[in-house]
Every structure is written in structure tokens, then in C-alpha cells.
Amino acid sequence: MKRFLFLALLMFGGAVLITWIAFSDTGSKLPPTAAPLFELLGKPLKTADVVLTRAVLIDDLDEKKLGDAIALRYESYRDEKDPDWKYLQNLVSHLSENNKKGFEYRVFLLPDSFPNAAAAPGGVLFVSRGMLDLVESESELVAVLGHEIGHVELSHCMDMVRFELLARKMGATPLGELADLAVHIILSPSFSKTQEADADAYGFRMLLVQRYNPFGMANSFQKLADLVPDASRSPIEEYFMSHPYSHLRAEKYRSEAKQAEVDEYYIGEANLRLRQSRHEKEFPGEWSHRRDP
Numbered sequence: 001m002k003r004f005l006f007l008a009l010l011m012f013g014g015a016v017l018i019t020w021i022a023f024s025d026t027g028s029k030l031p032p033t034a035a036p037l038f039e040l041l042g043k044p045l046k047t048a049d050v051v052l053t054r055a056v057l058i059d060d061l062d063e064k065k066l067g068d069a070i071a072l073r074y075e076s077y078r079d080e081k082d083p084d085w086k087y088l089q090n091l092v093s094h095l096s097e098n099n100k101k102g103f104e105y106r107v108f109l110l111p112d113s114f115p116n117a118a119a120a121p122g123g124v125l126f127v128s129r130g131m132l133d134l135v136e137s138e139s140e141l142v143a144v145l146g147h148e149i150g151h152v153e154l155s156h157c158m159d160m161v162r163f164e165l166l167a168r169k170m171g172a173t174p175l176g177e178l179a180d181l182a183v184h185i186i187l188s189p190s191f192s193k194t195q196e197a198d199a200d201a202y203g204f205r206m207l208l209v210q211r212y213n214p215f216g217m218a219n220s221f222q223k224l225a226d227l228v229p230d231a232s233r234s235p236i237e238e239y240f241m242s243h244p245y246s247h248l249r250a251e252k253y254r255s256e257a258k259q260a261e262v263d264e265y266y267i268g269e270a271n272l273r274l275r276q277s278r279h280e281k282e283f284p285g286e287w288s289h290r291r292d293p
């Protein structure tokens with residue numbers, strides 16, 4: 001009987017927050033893959049929409065329209081009756097209020113039990129249920145979402161998608177097809193270390209501006225690092241993971257949080273537990289003072 005050890009998780013960002021690697025009991029290693037996410041996303045739902053059939057040249061591809069097309073394709077991952085989805089969407093809508101790109105940010109909740117998050121052009125965020133299970137407070141969740149929003153706002157997503165699509169030298173292509181390609185592209189970890197670092201910084205700033213626990217970012221990274229110790233990965237595995245070295249990033253943001261000039265911050269454990277964002281309900285007990293023991 002085959003025994004699988006899910007090894008590599010994580011990618012805090014742009015593409016897939018977590019990649020997993022399967023080992024068989026013979027010890028032979030399969031290549032790291034984002035397969036679970038691909039499989040899920042391989043079932044787009046809507047094909048008949050006229051918008052999706054319209055042919056577009058890559059040079060003319062507009063980020064907002066591409067985002068709308070992705071949202072249309074995967075809209076079955078938005079269940080408005082699902083408290084988990086509602087919670088995420090409420091949080092993301094507030095976090096992205098007044099975003100510079102003027103996008104309407106939309107969350108898609110994947111049934112995947114692995115902690116995962118990814119951002120696509122036009123303000124489309126994919127989050128797995130496993131991510132909701134991994135974090136222990138709204139602050140930690142905001143760190144993850146802030147990082148993903150950063151990839152969109154800093155144009156990492158659109159730059160990568162455009163670059164990859166241009167390399168394919170395609171002629172005019174239906175928008176629906178481009179949307180699917182874009183999703184596959186953003187799920188293949190290929191953001192640069194600089195882009196990842198910039199998205200981290202973006203997420204961290206969001207914690208400070210919104211007065212969430214500045215340690216939220218370090219805590220999230222630490223949880224990811226604990227899932228898969230970096231030391232157990234080979235350089236090849238690192239290559240396939242867009243968010244390596246979680247322990248280093250946890251360390252960096254622990255030190256940033258210590259230096260941050262914040263007197264009072266909100267943690268939000270109850271908010272996460274009740275799936276009620278701080279914008280819907282603030283619990284006085286979730287405020288913490290810097291000098292509290």
C-alpha cells in the first residue's frame with residue numbers, strides 16, 4: 001500500500017502558497033507538483049459566456065478584463081452561503097479598499113486541505129480551506145492575504161502572465177482560454193525572490209496600517225516552516241517552491257515586528273474562530289498593548 005508523505009508546502013504568495021511532494025514507501029521521490037490545485041482549477045465552469053469567447057491579442061490584454069474572465073470561469077468556487085467564503089471575501093474587500101489599481105478583489109475558496117493561496121491578475125485571489133485551518137488569528141490571515149494582494153498591486157501577476165503569454169507567440173485567442181492559461185501560469189511558482197520580498201513587505205505594511213498584530217506575518221511563516229522544515233528540502237525542491245526559506249522569513253519579520261512602532265494592535269483570534277471579520281465585529285479583548293506581558 002502506498003504511503004504518501006506530503007512534504008513540501010508553501011509558497012507564501014504569487015503563485016501557490018504550497019506545493020506538495022509525494023514519497024512512496026519505496027523512497028522514490030515524485031516531482032513536486034501543484035497538481036491538486038491544477039486539478040481543481042481544471043474544471044472551469046462557465047464556457048458559454050459571450051465575453052469568454054471574444055478573441056483578444058496578447059498585446060491588447062487588459063488586466064481588469066482578464067481578471068473578470070478568470071472570475072467568470074471559476075465562479076463556482078464562490079459560494080455566497082458558505083461562512084468561510086463570506087468571511088474571506090469580507091476581509092479582502094476591506095483590505096483592498098481604495099487599492100491603487102481600482103480592482104474589485106474577489107476571493108475563490110478551494111476545497112483543498114493544504115494551506116495554499118495564490119493571486120491572479122485583476123484582483124482574483126485563490127485561498128484553500130487548509131489555509132483557514134493553518135492560521136490562528138485574523139492577523140495571520142491578513143498577513144497571507146496582504147502578501148497576495150501585494151503581488152497584484154505590484155503588478156507581479158500581470159507581468160508574469162503577459163511575459164509567458166507573449167513567449168507563446170499566440171495570435172488572437174478567446175479570452176476564456178487566456179483566463180485558463182493565466183491561472184495555470186500563476187500556479188507555477190516563478191516569482192523572483194525580489195518580488196516575493198516585495199510582496200512580504202506589502203503584507204507587513206498592511207498589518208501595520210490596519211493595526212493588526214505585527215507578528216502576524218512571522219507567525220504565518222513560522223507555521224509554514226514548521227510544516228516542512230527547510231532543511232529537509234533539496235535545492236531542486238526549493239526551485240519548485242516559490243516560497244522557500246520560510247524560517248528565514250519568519251525570523252526577518254519577527255525582528256521587523258519587534259522594531260515596529262506600534263503601541264496597540266488587534267489580534268483577532270475570535271474573529272477567525274467565528275468567521276466574522278473585525279470590520280463586522282470588534283472584540284475589545286482582542287486589542288493588545290505592546291507592553292503587555
Ligand SMILES: [Zn+2]
Pocket residue numbers: 011012013014015147151191196199242243
Ligand atoms: Zn508570493
